[in-house]
Structures are given as C-alpha cells and as structure tokens.
Amino acid sequence: xxxxxxxxxxxxxxxxxxxxxxxxxxxxxxxxxxxxxxxxxxxxxxxxxxxxxxxxxxxxxxxxxxxxxxxxxxxxxxxxxxxxxxxxxxxxxxxxxxxxxxxxxxxxxxxxxxxxxxxxxxxxxxxxxxxxxxxxxxxxxxxxxxxxxxxxxxxxxxxxxxxxxxxxxxxxxxxxxxxxxxxxxxxxxxxxxxxxxxxxxxxxxxxxxxxxxxxxxxxxxxxxxxxxxxxxxxxxxxxxxxxxxxxxxxxxxxxxxxxxxxxxxxxxxxxxxxxxxxxxxxxxxxxxxxxxxxxxxxxxxxxxxxxxxxxxxxxxxxxxxxxxxxxxxxxxxxxxxxxxxxxxxxxxxxxxxxxxxxxxxxxxxxxxxxxxxxxxxxxxxxxxxxxxxxxxxxxxxxxxxxxxxxxxx
Amino acid sequence: xxxxxxxxxxxxxxxxxxxxxxxxxxxxxxxxxxxxxxxxxxxxxxxxxxxxxxxxxxxxxxxxxxxxxxxxxxxxxxxxxxxxxxxxxxxxxxxxxxxxxxxxxxxxxxxxxxxxxxxxxxxxxxxxxxxxxxxxxxxxxxxxxxxxxxxxxxxxxxxxxxxxxxxxxxxxxxxxxxxxxxxxxxxxxxxxxxxxxxxxxxxxxxxxxxxxxxxxxxxxxxxxxxxxxxxxxxxxxxxxxxxxxxxxxxxxxxxxxxxxxxxxxxxxxxxxxxxxxxxxxxxxxxxxxxxxxxxxxxxxxxxxxx
Numbered sequence: 220x221x222x223x224x225x226x227x228x229x230x231x232x233x234x235x236x237x238x239x240x241x242x243x244x245x246x247x248x249x250x251x252x253x254x255x256x257x258x259x260x261x262x263x264x265x266x267x268x269x270x271x272x273x274x275x276x277x278x279x280x281x282x283x284x285x286x287x288x289x290x291x292x293x294x295x296x297x298x299x300x301x302x303x304x305x306x307x308x309x310x311x312x313x314x315x316x317x318x319x320x321x322x323x324x325x326x327x328x329x330x331x332x333x334x335x336x337x338x339x340x341x342x343x344x345x346x347x348x349x350x351x352x353x354x355x356x357x358x359x360x361x362x363x364x365x366x367x368x369x370x371x372x373x374x375x376x377x378x379x380x381x382x383x384x385x386x387x388x389x390x391x392x393x394x395x396x397x398x399x400x401x402x403x404x405x406x407x408x409x410x411x412x413x414x415x416x417x418x419x420x421x422x423x424x425x426x427x428x429x430x431x432x433x434x435x436x437x438x439x440x441x442x443x444x445x446x447x448x449x450x451x452x453x454x455x456x457x458x459x460x461x462x463x464x465x466x467x468x469x470x471x472x473x474x475x476x477x478x479x480x481x482x483x484x485x486x487x488x489x490x491x492x493x494x495x496x497x498x499x500x501x502x503x504x505x506x507x508x509x510x511x512x513x514x515x516x517x518x519x520x521x522x523x524x525x526x527x528x529x530x531x532x533x534x535x536x537x538x539x540x541x542x543x544x545x546x547x548x549x550x551x552x553x554x555x556x557x558x559x560x561x562x563x564x565x566x567x568x569x570x571x572x573x574x575x576x577x578x579x580x581x582x583x584x585x586x587x588x589x590x591x592x593x594x595x596x597x598x599x600x601x602x603x604x605x606x607x608x609x610x611x612x613x614x615x616x617x618x619x620x621x622x623x624x625x626x627x628x
Numbered sequence: 629x630x631x632x633x634x635x636x637x638x639x640x641x642x643x644x645x646x647x648x649x650x651x652x653x654x655x656x657x658x659x660x661x662x663x664x665x666x667x668x669x670x671x672x673x674x675x676x677x678x679x680x681x682x683x684x685x686x687x688x689x690x691x692x693x694x695x696x697x698x699x700x701x702x703x704x705x706x707x708x709x710x711x712x713x714x715x716x717x718x719x720x721x722x723x724x725x726x727x728x729x730x731x732x733x734x735x736x737x738x739x740x741x742x743x744x745x746x747x748x749x750x751x752x753x754x755x756x757x758x759x760x761x762x763x764x765x766x767x768x769x770x771x772x773x774x775x776x777x778x779x780x781x782x783x784x785x786x787x788x789x790x791x792x793x794x795x796x797x798x799x800x801x802x803x804x805x806x807x808x809x810x811x812x813x814x815x816x817x818x819x820x821x822x823x824x825x826x827x828x829x830x831x832x833x834x835x836x837x838x839x840x841x842x843x844x845x846x847x848x849x850x851x852x853x854x855x856x857x858x859x860x861x862x863x864x865x866x867x868x869x870x871x872x873x874x875x876x877x878x879x880x881x882x883x884x885x886x887x888x889x890x891x892x893x894x895x896x897x898x899x900x901x902x903x904x905x906x907x908x909x910x911x912x913x914x915x916x917x918x919x920x921x922x923x924x925x926x927x928x929x930x931x932x933x934x
Contacts, residue, residue, distance in 0.1 A: 267663075282657065283656045284656075285656075285818075286656065287818055
C-alpha cells in the first residue's frame, strides 16, 4: 500500500501532519485500549478501506471501519462514540467524556445488562456506577472478563461484600444476580444429568456408530478403517421453582423472585408463583428487560389473601407441569408453609409430585424453622427430600451443599 | 444487471433498485466486503433481512447465489464435498469386466466428486455469492473448518490436493446470536449488526416489497409495528412479519389501519408468534398501540381516535 497518500478530512486530534498510516495506527491503539481486538491485519484493512473510500470522507470511512474492527454486537454499539471521540474531540467533548457509560436515550435493556455486568468491586451499588460513571469508562475493558471468583478475591476481606450479603433484598440490584446464578449452577451440579434414549456422536464414546462407520468405510472399499463412536445423550435435569407470593411472604418474595430469575437464566429452570392459584412466570423472567419487575408486580398484584399451597401444588403436578415432571427433576418450593387448605391435602399433593419421581426441596424463609401443621405432617411422612433455610443470599449460597440426593433413587 | 457499484452510496442506490433498502452502514459493509474480498458476518434478530440481503446482493451483481444452511451436526460431507462412492464402485466393476487396469488417480477424479455448497462456491468459474446461513447453529468444529475457506478461499481435499478459488466469491455469513462465535472466525470477517429498521426505512421496504398496497396503509402499519416493537414481547416481529402483515391487510382491502382494534385481531397472527404475546394483546391493547395516525386524514372511516 502507498504510504504517501493525500491527507486531509479527518485529522486526529488536530495533528495534521501525521500520515494516514500513522493516523490509523493511532486510532487502532485507541480502540485496543477500549477493548477492541485490532491487530496488524485489521490495521492493514483499515488503511486499505481508507484508501479505497478516499481520505477526505469521514462519513464513509466511519461505517467502513466499523465493519472491520467491531467483531461483535457490543463493540459495534460502542464504536461510533469512540470514533467521534478520537477524530472529532472538540465535537464530542462534553457529551462523551462526562456522561461516559450512560447516555440519556439509551435502551433500558442495555442499562439492565450493564448493571449486571458491573463488578461489585468497583461499585458496591451498581445504581451509583450507572449514574456517575468513572471518567475513564471509555477505556474500560469489558467487565465480563473477570470471573465471579476473581471478583470476590479482588474485593478483599471484609470490605463491602459482607453488608451486601445481609442487605434486605428489596434494595438489591441486578448486579447480584450473578451470585444467584452461581447458586443455580451449583444446584444443577448436585443433580444427575438425565440419560436420553438417543445417542450422539462423540469421539470418546464407547459404542460404535455402525451407520456412520459403514458409510465412511465405503471410502476404503468396505473396510471400516475409521470407526465412529457414539454415546448416550444426556441433558440437565429439569428444575422447577414454586414461589409463594402470599401476604405472609411479602418481605421474602423479592428475594425469591430474583432467585427464580437467576435459576431461569442460568440453568433453564421453570418458575411459578402461587398464592391461591398458580401461574407460570418463566417467560416473564427470561426477558432481559427493565420492565420485568413491573410485570411480576402486575402478576402478583392482588395476591395476598390466604395461601392454598396444596391446591397450587396439585394444579402444578396435574396441570402446568404434568408432562414435564420426570424422574430426577427437582421441585423447589419457596414458601413458609402456612397453608389454608386442610393439612392432609399438602401431603397428598407432595406425594403426587414425588410419585412421578421428582424430588422436592423446601426452602423456608425463617431462620428457625417453624412450620405450619401441614408442612410438619408432610415432613414427618418423608415427603420432602430436603429442607433448607433461605432468608438471605448467604443462606442461599449454602443451598447446593444441602441438596445431597446425588441420584440414589 | 451487472453494474458494479464502486462506492458505498452507489451500493445503496443499486440495492434499492433490486428492491433491498439498506442503510448506510450496511451498504458500506457490503461494499467493503466486495472491495477487500473479505467475508461479511451479519448478526441480527430473526427476520431483519439478513438472508434477503444476500439474494439482493447476488441479484445486483447478476451472480449465482449458493446457500449453505447450517444446522447442528452439519459436517464436511454436506457442506463441502463428498466422493460419489457408488459411481466409484461401478467404475471399478466396469474396469474389472473390461479387463482394464486401474490407476488410483482415475477413481479420485473430479468427475467422482459431488460438489456441496462450499466447494461449488470455490470451484465456480465466475464469481458467485456464498451465503452461509445461521452459522451459529453449526458446531464449533465446523466453524473451525470454515476458517481455511474464509481466509484463503481454498479447500483441501486430501485425494485431490488443494482447490483454490478461480474467482473469489462474496461470502456472507449470518448469525442469530444463539451461540457465541469464536474470535478466530470473527477476526476473519467484517462485521455488521443489522438492527430493526427505523420507521422511514421500514416504510420504504414495505413500499418496495408490497408496491400494490396503499401508501397510507404501509405508513400506518409500519408505525404500528414500530410501536409494537417497543412493547415487552417474547418474540419481536421482524421486517418479514411486517411484510406479511401488510400483505394480509392489503388482501382485506384495507387502505389504512382500521380504528377498531377488534378488526385487526385476526391479522395479528402475522406479527405475534407466541402464545404469551398473543395473550397480551387484546382489542384494547391494539387500540392503544394504534393511537392517532400522525398527520393522516381518515377518508374511509369516520370517527375519532381510539
């Protein structure tokens, strides 16, 4: 490529005497700082594109370079701001520098995602981070590179993590969802994967894939020189969360709904809410929109009469999840167990769930378990596989360890 | 019409001539893919016009469109090439009965090779457009295999050697983002994220695709869909859905959106494709979304805004 091209048009930061190649590498370095993967090959392409478009036409160069350097949606979205900030600093200053990560007309969904991506180490309250934003936010590497474990060690000892754990769930933000997702994955690891009837190709399989082996053997005149292997397919067990949203659970429902959301996100669980009747909210929870909470509030609005746990569980087992309950499935009931149905009904409903081979874990919000009569009876009858306290995040994080039915049934 | 557009803005105009309304960014990306001979990876939600972009591009240049639809378990035999074993066996038998000698080279001749999309695109004597559709559905192993094809435009066939492209095809990859693609693949491609079009562009798309529909119907329907997209939907309707819907409305002899939401209800099957979304939208919701048509007089139906 020719180094001595006419310059003009776009000039980095006012230094007009830099050649186009220098200018491009300066911008490339700036992009790299911002977390873009711009190597030598990309720089070459940028110069080629620049020469092909014509140096004096930033309006055409901008989208062309965007195609070269972006690579994924997140960077594609951030690119225009960076381009303007680098090439037209006088125009961009004041808007980009100060507002950093949040522009007022940004999509709410993105805001929610950013909240989730914000590491607790830098911002104990992600709301605060979203509102202010450090001045260096432009050069920040993507936050999702650090794993959960690293973050926790990075926080160091007894700083901010502790109060966060004990904090009332109503004050929580979506940044904590990741820890709940860890819990969900931990629970899933406790369950045995379900063996499927069908098989899949797998290099380390133990069973010969006869059809494929024969097909390949044609290449060698019928000699099965390169055997193919297969193994049984497995899939993760199904997990259901039934969240009690009656009046007595009012203070805990936000926590449980967040937990339900984390389970849905992380391990594809299905979530239901119940008070006097039961309703599935999986689809609501899966949506990464800022209006999720609003919608759940709408669903749960007017809840708060009595709790008919037994009726709800019965409807769950016979209606909503009739086809999905299978051996190895886990049904987690998040409730205090105060039931307005006759006490013996709860045992019947639980027995119906267990009759399908599913296991029942009961998460109750009281530190000292004080069960209602119905729940005590069910427990005495051995219908609940595990009881676990779940009054805050710390107790939830102990949940995987408490589920110890590694597949004996 | 093989007029080659030499600048991004010309690309855009040329695409409009074949009925594809692109925005500046997409036109620039397509132009760049052509100018730099790089594959272009286009991501975006279902129904925003990724696949039709490829056919428009092919039509624009008068090139052949070769499409490879990816799916889980897609392997070399279905994507690149396969030896025609039965013909090879027949050939052996023929030679045996004819008493001819058999050189191994004869059996692995190009005439025994079944071309699948990738090889067809590489071996094509005139340049073509190769569309690798929904690459995120294919396995990672296949993705890795693609790297050679995408960066060198060549394909190694052990029995034959390396087949190099006689003419470099324009390669367009699409992805719905169901799986994260590898960095290696992303680095070999130009990238464009295709978003839902804004109202003006979508109206232009509708006018281009359904020219027989009334202009007012098109504008109002697009405005409605644009508002609908802002709702909290499980499956956001894409451009394809808008087109279907406008076609349906046109077939109902409507010249504008009716004020009565109930009248629209049956046609919503074109837009809302999940049970939960349908459940959300009753006549009232539709009337709310329908709102007051902006700056359009209502000659057909009298009555105030709903």
